[in-house]
Amino acid sequence: MTRAALLIAAAMAAAATITGCLGGGSERVGGERPTETRVLTMLNPFTSPGELTDFADEVARLSNGELRIRIVPAGHASRPDFEAATIRDLLHGRADLAMAASRAWDEFGVRSLRALHAPLLIDNYSLQERVLESDLVNQMLAELQPLGLEGIGILPGAIRHPLGLRHRLVAPDDFKGLTVGVHQSRVADAVMRTLGARPVRLPAEVPTVEGLDGVEHLVAAIYSDGLDIEGSHLMTNVDLWPRPLVLVAGATSYGRLTAEQRRILRTAAANVMPKALAAVRNAEAEASGNICRRGGATFDAATSSELWVLRQALEPVFRDLERDPGTRAAIDAIERLKEEVAEPPAGLPGCERAAEAPTAVATAIDGVWSMDTDREAARPEYYEENWGRWTYVFDRGRFAITQENDRACTWGYGTFTVDGNQMSWTFTDGGGIAPTGAKNKPGEFVVFGFSVYRDTLTVTPIKGEISPHNFRAKPWRRLSDTPSRRFFSKRCPPPAAALPG
Secondary structure, three states: OOOOOOOOOOOOOOOOOOOOOOOOEEOOOOOOOOEEOEEEEEEEOOOOOHHHHHHHHHHHHHOOOOEEEEEEEOOOOOOOOHHHHHHHHHHOOOOOEEEEEHHHHHHHOOOHHHHHHOOOOOOOHHHHHHHHOOOHHHHHHHOOHHHOEEEEEEEOOOEEEEEEOOOOOOOHHHHOOOEEEEOOOHHHHHHHHHOOOEEEEOOOOOOOOOOOOEEEEEHHHHHHOOOOOOOEEEEOOOOOEEOOEEEEEEHHHHHOOOHHHHHHHHHHHHHOHHHHHHHHHHHHHHHHHHHHHHOOEEEEOOOHHHHHHHHHHOHHHHHHHOOOHHHHHHHHHHHHHHHHHOOOOOOOOOOOOOOOOOOOOOOOOOEEEEEEEOHHHHOOOOOHHHOEEEEEEEEOOEEEEEEEOOOOEEEEEEEEEEEOOEEEEEEEEEEEEOOOOOOOOOOOEEEEEEEEEOOEEEEEEOOOOOOOHHHOOOOEEEEEOOOOHHHOOOOOOOOHHHOOO
16 A cells, blocks of 8 residues: 655644754744754655654654654655665665664664564564563664664564465465565565575565465555455464564764753653554454455464474574574573563454345435545544545445545445444445555444434444544534435545445
8 A cells, every 4th residue: 555654743833944854943923032843854664654653743742842753755665675775765864763674674784683573482462562661672772873873762563474375374384385475574584485485575565466375464464455365364373473663763863862852752662662552453453354354365273283383393593593692682581571471372353254234224324424524634644535525325234435635535335234323334345546545445344333413423433343533533414314326526436336226
């Protein structure tokens, strides 16, 4: 998916212009001392700023708006070396800050970070949290200084699973002779070669699985990129490694910051860890459910003995990693923490595909509704597809929507059920003009509470369910009691099959 970097420093004075990486200030009326706002540009190897917006918001909060982060895409997402290219940009002074996953730093001689993605070592989120809260982080980040970089912190990342496109991938023999897509990581390359597979490095976005027999990937990306093709097998408890996100600063830019500003950056990274971890787990659970409902992939779990055999087969990878004393010490420390945490490998939710049929009877929400929102409703990612004029049509168990602004125009449709004051939607498809790719996809499932008073419908979140804010940012107003296509956007109407008749 393509994303735009849309984080705006909202509290900056309207007349201020950023002409460099480290910005200036604005004058106050009445001869008061001007307050300087310093803006740091941060390179993101991915096109979506979502994983960094909480960090940027926390920096602004801690500094009372005097230190801000401007997130920009590095522009290398279509390349297999997208993270290494981002790091090189930072080394060349293109920005003040950057983010790159721990897997990419081996390319620059940073060894101890490899322990974070040693195969099958960090295999649950509780352990990852303990590791990233430990003294190991400072020791790892210290290795960045010889490069001319300063480590700010490490944020948690989603655990990656193998997806076999034709059969399950757990036994060493399952991998032999296969071509497996990986993201830039010498460790991932070594794992696949040790198992007899041929690793192929993929760009940040994977538009097709052509030529591949499997991939190692985040569950959320498997869903969003549509890799769960018919006949594929998702290994639910084969937790290969997480994707921790390393936040770094260029030495020159870091040197221009005050001691307090440096402290704010590090504190912000530590403060957002719980929220980042919750977001990762929620996204994984949501994507798992969507993959299940889409119906192409089989969910397979490995037995404990199968996991043991796989770990033994990967012993050569550990021996190679542990040749470096720093990496060996980090692996030993993680193994001690693993014994303390004492949790089994994280498993994805089960998959039960008993889909509910449309009600085919009238409901309290049947008719046409509308909502108008501005760009703030699309926080934190600010996707263009998540704000504007919304039109909702509900008709006895079927629904369709359109969303429109001057930059995006999307449609989606599916089935819905109503149970008391709660409604559940299951998307059948989505499309339209989606500049950042954030359109609804088959299998997405959302649940809302609602109340109707005269011609106003108020939509609320349901605890423990997925209730996206963009659909409920404001109350809806009734346009018609009779379901009709004539109210949809003329630029991007849903297909005729969305509401037949």
